[in-house]
Each structure stands twice: as C-alpha cells, then as structure tokens.
Amino acid sequence: MHKAQEALMIDARPRLLKAEPGTAGLSGAQAIYPRDKGAGARSDEIARVLSLLLKHLPVRRRLVHAGDLIFEAGQPFNHLYVINSGYVKVVNTAADGRNQVVGLLFRGDWLGFDGIATGCYGCTAQALEIGEIWAWRYDQLLSAAAAEPQLLHELHSEMSRAITRGRDALLSVCTLPVAARVAEFLRQWAESLAARGLRNDQIILRMSRAEIGNYLGMTLESVSRALSSLARARVICFTEKGRRMIQIPDLQALNDFIQADAQAPGAILQ
Amino acid sequence: MHKAQEALMIDARPRLLKAEPGTAGLSGAQAIYPRDKGAGARSDEIARVLSLLLKHLPVRRRLVHAGDLIFEAGQPFNHLYVINSGYVKVVNTAADGRNQVVGLLFRGDWLGFDGIATGCYGCTAQALEIGEIWAWRYDQLLSAAAAEPQLLHELHSEMSRAITRGRDALLSVCTLPVAARVAEFLRQWAESLAARGLRNDQIILRMSRAEIGNYLGMTLESVSRALSSLARARVICFTEKGRRMIQIPDLQALNDFIQADAQAPGAILQ
DNA sequence: CGTGCCGTTGAACTTGCTCAAATCAGGTGG
DNA sequence: CCACCTGATTTGAGCAAGTTCAACGGCACG
Known part of the structure; x- marks a missing residue:
C-alpha cells in the first residue's frame, strides 16, 4: 500500500495575477468573502x-x-x-x-x-x-x-x-480510508480559506492528482476515483471549466461523508 | 487500508528501577555503552x-x-x-x-x-x-x-x-511497505539509543504490538508478521526470554533490508 | 495538427486487513 | 509448587481496499 508517489516538479505557466502586498492574494479562491462569525x-x-x-x-x-x-x-x-x-x-x-x-x-x-x-x-x-x-x-x-x-x-x-x-x-x-482522506483534505483546505476570510465554497487545486496523492499517501488514480465518487454523491461539484476547480455546496455534507466513511471499519475505541 | 488501530492504555506493573536524575536512565537498554565516534x-x-x-x-x-x-x-x-x-x-x-x-x-x-x-x-x-x-x-x-x-x-x-x-x-x-516500516522503526529506536550513548544492539519494546501498529499505521498482526519475517531473515533476533526484547546484531543489515524492501515498487524518482 | 501531459475509467492483481484458532507468558490463588 | 485464567502474540485462510497496468479522451502548446 501507499507506494511512493512522484511529486513532479511543477513549472506550469501561471495565469497572470498580480500579487498585492498586504492583501490576501488569491490563494485557491477568487475573491474576498464577507466575514461570518469568527471566520x-x-x-x-x-x-x-x-x-x-x-x-x-x-x-x-x-x-x-x-x-x-x-x-x-x-x-x-x-x-x-x-x-x-x-x-x-x-x-x-x-x-x-x-x-x-x-x-x-x-x-x-x-x-x-x-x-x-x-x-x-x-x-x-x-x-x-x-x-x-x-x-x-x-x-x-x-x-x-x-x-x-x-x-x-x-x-x-x-x-x-x-x-x-x-x-x-x-x-x-x-x-482514514482513501475517500475520507481526500474529503478531509478538501475540508481542511476550505477551512484554511475560511480562516483567512476567503470564500470557501470553491477551491482551485493548483496541484496535479499525483501531487495530491503523494500528500495523502495514495496513488493518483485513487485521488481521481475518490473525487469522482464525491461528485457522484453530490458532496462536491466540478465546474464546467476543468477538473481542478471544485465547488463545495455544503461543507456539512463533506463532514458527514468523512464521518460515514471513517466509521466503515469496526473502530473499537478506547 | 491502515484502519484505526487501538492504542490501549497501559498499566502494566513496571519492574522496579530507580531513576537517577542526571544520568541516562535505562530507556530500552540495560547499560551505558562505551561511546563510539560521535555517538x-x-x-x-x-x-x-x-x-x-x-x-x-x-x-x-x-x-x-x-x-x-x-x-x-x-x-x-x-x-x-x-x-x-x-x-x-x-x-x-x-x-x-x-x-x-x-x-x-x-x-x-x-x-x-x-x-x-x-x-x-x-x-x-x-x-x-x-x-x-x-x-x-x-x-x-x-x-x-x-x-x-x-x-x-x-x-x-x-x-x-x-x-x-x-x-x-x-x-x-x-x-514504505509494512515490513520496511517496522524495520525503520527499529532502526530509529536504535539510533536514538546510540545518540544517547546507550547500547543499541538490543531494544526492549515496552509497547504492545497494537501500540506499535498504531504508531506505524498498520495492524498488530502485520507488526507480528513483519518481526517474524525480520527474524527469519536474521536481521533481528528474539532473545530466549519473551518477544519484547529484540537484538540487532548488525545495524547495516537492517538498513539494507529497508532499502531492499523499499525498492520493491518501481520508485520513479524526480 | 501532432505531441505531451493530465485526468478518468476499467480490469487484474497484490498487499495488507479481517477473522479465527492455537500458543505462550505472566500473574493469581489454592 | 502447580493449575488456572487472562491477555499478548503468532500464524493461517480468505477477503477487500487500493494499487498496477492499460486504454482512452481532453486540453494546451508549439
């Protein structure tokens, strides 16, 4: 399991975005979101x-x-x-x-x-x-x-x-099993965006499936399958443009998915 | 894979050993070893x-x-x-x-x-x-x-x-695959002992197989099988008394085992 | 309009897990 | 001192999750 996975060095041409020193930038989301309670x-x-x-x-x-x-x-x-x-x-x-x-x-x-x-x-x-x-x-x-x-x-x-x-x-x-790990990965990313006052209902993954897989200890195929399965369960949606932008209509549904998938085995606690 | 594994709380009766403030104690080995180069x-x-x-x-x-x-x-x-x-x-x-x-x-x-x-x-x-x-x-x-x-x-x-x-x-x-992970675990432990000037050719595991498995992300059965397989390959030995004391006759052999086992998949580097 | 990379999907396969049984060590009480 | 009980460990057999291998489609780039 968890065979070494290649983290290929990126040199993709970035879209041209001007970084504004002192502002929040554009990390994985397009615009600043109105702050909710404590976010x-x-x-x-x-x-x-x-x-x-x-x-x-x-x-x-x-x-x-x-x-x-x-x-x-x-x-x-x-x-x-x-x-x-x-x-x-x-x-x-x-x-x-x-x-x-x-x-x-x-x-x-x-x-x-x-x-x-x-x-x-x-x-x-x-x-x-x-x-x-x-x-x-x-x-x-x-x-x-x-x-x-x-x-x-x-x-x-x-x-x-x-x-x-x-x-x-x-x-x-x-x-966590692979699907839950991918879901958890998305959840944490969304949380990071929210904590920084950015909109967290969509994420632009500027990592390849291989890089995500390496991070999560699984193959790129498993990442792809997990994302497809999350999309099939309507927990996430792919936008019409590309498969690297992911919408999360309901963060709670994502959490529920993680919980459900983590329960699968007989997790005898304590 | 890597299902949650229970880390049971220990309350085994410890052997009576007096801790001497200021000395190296007895962590996993009985006696202080003569220091080699830089150890x-x-x-x-x-x-x-x-x-x-x-x-x-x-x-x-x-x-x-x-x-x-x-x-x-x-x-x-x-x-x-x-x-x-x-x-x-x-x-x-x-x-x-x-x-x-x-x-x-x-x-x-x-x-x-x-x-x-x-x-x-x-x-x-x-x-x-x-x-x-x-x-x-x-x-x-x-x-x-x-x-x-x-x-x-x-x-x-x-x-x-x-x-x-x-x-x-x-x-x-x-x-790393399971066997290499167990070997790596032993190697690190031995290294920790050596770094502290303790003898590192034997280790007393005061953890159960379940605790080790939890630490390494595998089941207790996998730990047991891996240890048996290391012993069969003569990379480690069990002493006559119990299966929690492990002798490492040759640290280099342990390293070689890890390398060999890690190579198993086609690890495409870069 | 190729070429190359990325992503998806299917099928076969392998590793490691689950379940179960037998053994062993240690501690307890007679 | 010994029989017994409990929990840890080992080992085997079957199974399942996830990997490997392979084929295909799409998109960007030259």
Whole structure:
C-alpha cells in the first residue's frame, strides 16, 4: 500500500495575477468573502503578526511564481519565511530518494523552522501559485523577539501550529480510508480559506492528482476515483471549466461523508 | 487500508528501577555503552541543555511509572516538559475518537509544544516506562530565554526537531511497505539509543504490538508478521526470554533490508 | 495538427486487513 | 509448587481496499 508517489516538479505557466502586498492574494479562491462569525479572527491575527514583524524588523520580499523554489533541502539555514500571498508545498526527501509532500501552506504560515536545529533546511519549499513570500533573518528575528515578548510568543505559536499540523496529517493518513482522506483534505483546505476570510465554497487545486496523492499517501488514480465518487454523491461539484476547480455546496455534507466513511471499519475505541 | 488501530492504555506493573536524575536512565537498554565516534555528541548536548535550564530556572521533577499520563489533550497548557529518563508516547485524538500514536520520545526530548498556540495541549503524553520528567513553566522559560540567547536557541532547536520528526514519520508511513516500516522503526529506536550513548544492539519494546501498529499505521498482526519475517531473515533476533526484547546484531543489515524492501515498487524518482 | 501531459475509467492483481484458532507468558490463588 | 485464567502474540485462510497496468479522451502548446 501507499507506494511512493512522484511529486513532479511543477513549472506550469501561471495565469497572470498580480500579487498585492498586504492583501490576501488569491490563494485557491477568487475573491474576498464577507466575514461570518469568527471566520476572520485568524485573518486578523495574521495581519496583526505581519505588521508586528514589519514594525520591528527589515523584511525581504520576494515575488514567486508557480514552481519557484523558496528553499531547498540541504541549503544553509539563515531565513525564516512567511507566506504573504499564494500557497506553497513542503516536500521531504529520504536519503534513498523517496519523497513526500508533508505540508501545504497558506497566507500567514511560516516556512523553514526545520532548519533551526541542524543549520540546514530539511525540506524543499515550492510555490504552487504566484504569490509573495516575506523573509527575515533568523538571527535578527531572535534579537527582536528577545526584546519583544509578543513577537516571541507569536513565533512559538507558529512553530506549535506546525507541529500540530504534522500530527494531524499523520492521524489522517493512518486512520482514514482513501475517500475520507481526500474529503478531509478538501475540508481542511476550505477551512484554511475560511480562516483567512476567503470564500470557501470553491477551491482551485493548483496541484496535479499525483501531487495530491503523494500528500495523502495514495496513488493518483485513487485521488481521481475518490473525487469522482464525491461528485457522484453530490458532496462536491466540478465546474464546467476543468477538473481542478471544485465547488463545495455544503461543507456539512463533506463532514458527514468523512464521518460515514471513517466509521466503515469496526473502530473499537478506547 | 491502515484502519484505526487501538492504542490501549497501559498499566502494566513496571519492574522496579530507580531513576537517577542526571544520568541516562535505562530507556530500552540495560547499560551505558562505551561511546563510539560521535555517538555521544547528542548525549553531551542533552546534558548541556539540561544543566543550562537548571541554572536559569526552577524545575519541577516528577517520577512517572509505565502508564502514567504526563498531560492530556484538552488540559490547559502551562508547562513544557523534558524527559530526563524513561520514554514516552504521544497520542493524538480526532474529534470522532480515532486516535493515533504520533511520537515516541526519549531522554532529552521535549513535550507539550503543541499547547503553545492554542493554550491547551492537543495530545496526550503517556510514560511507557518508569522515568523522571522535568517540568518548567512556559512563561518563566520565556522570560529566562529572552535574557539568555543560548537558551532561546535550544528551545527553538527542540521545536525544530519535533517538526522534523513528524515529517519523517509521515514520509515513512506514506512511502514504505509494512515490513520496511517496522524495520525503520527499529532502526530509529536504535539510533536514538546510540545518540544517547546507550547500547543499541538490543531494544526492549515496552509497547504492545497494537501500540506499535498504531504508531506505524498498520495492524498488530502485520507488526507480528513483519518481526517474524525480520527474524527469519536474521536481521533481528528474539532473545530466549519473551518477544519484547529484540537484538540487532548488525545495524547495516537492517538498513539494507529497508532499502531492499523499499525498492520493491518501481520508485520513479524526480 | 501532432505531441505531451493530465485526468478518468476499467480490469487484474497484490498487499495488507479481517477473522479465527492455537500458543505462550505472566500473574493469581489454592 | 502447580493449575488456572487472562491477555499478548503468532500464524493461517480468505477477503477487500487500493494499487498496477492499460486504454482512452481532453486540453494546451508549439
């Protein structure tokens, strides 16, 4: 099972979208959505942290296109990065060449923590969409954080979140059947969009089925079949244009699907 | 596949072993081994970090027995913990009750980072062996770290390592067949022992097959079959007493086994 | 108007799971 | 000290989920 799946390097020509520094960008959705109860809380927090950083430290901004590498495994670690717009995949590689997408990150998420302990990045970070990445020198960040407790706490919170995300990914991969895992993947993506104040009833996957499959520990065929099956169950819809835009008419239905599919085996709890 | 597997709570009566604060303890091996080239480097580093912490902050020590919980998911976060001796599993639980062992930690490893962002621990940490856990208040740690850059950097290094460990676990689960995953699990354990200056040619698993299977995303039967198959291939040996003590006569043979088993599918790289 | 890549779908196959039975280790109580 | 009970482990047989292999259609690009 779960045979190694290729995470092909992307170099698709991106549609031409201008990234607006300081705005939410276009990560997987076209427009900003009116905030519902609390959906914008995280969005506000992200904006607050970014301006806190800008207030204390010089930033290096970089515009990236789909396929651009932000850093590669093995490069010396000097900077931490924060996604201002666009989104990014993180790929982990074993000594023998097996590789695995281990993270999918959006606006406000940090990159590069894995380099702190060893002095070299342990993974490769690649943009999946046009966007803007902000970079800070780790040593400068440390100095500023030592003087500004709020900044230090934010830094730690982000590392904490990174740990939690990794653990949740492992939980999904190990305990859910393929269809539920694909559904869970869509749910998490939609949740990420909502948390950032973006519309979350549709998602533009700028990843191939192979990349999604690699991330979820299954083959591209399984991803395709799972998506077809979700569409057949009317839990998602494909738009007339292409099979990479997915509409989620009812998020609760998606949740119900996950629950139902996860129950299938006799999950003896406790 | 990879159906949810039960991580039963242990309450086995531990053998009576006195944990000696400041020594390496007995995690999975009986005696300290003469250090080979660099094997003790991490061990020295752990000792250095622990004394750095002791120098700057009041510690709360707690003796734990097999089965004791160090903290539970949902409890308010106030402390970070460091394992001084013994070892510990970390269990993540989904809203619907699926649970998953997401980490196995040894002397010098930290616990509780996942609570920083949310203010509550996200996982449950349970001792698997008698040992001693040291605790520091997070707020005190922050204050001390702000004044002592070395301490701050060590804290960040440990969080960084936690992130890397999680990613490596995901890589294993997603890209290796069951037998290789069990072998990789043993290899990592042996490596952890060696890094701490302990003998690493034998391992005492104080986890049931079910717990190991849960950690590795497979059933207990698969763990048992994989271990039998490793023993048949003479890559490991069971000692006359019980099937929880495993000897690894040749670590390289274990590595070769993993490589060979991982190659089985046509792993198209790049 | 090819060529190449991506996605979908079907059919055969394989791995690992489920279910079941037998063995073994350890602890308990007589 | 021994019989017994309980839970862990092993092993086998059958099955099912998901993979592999293969064919086909669509779309973008040159």
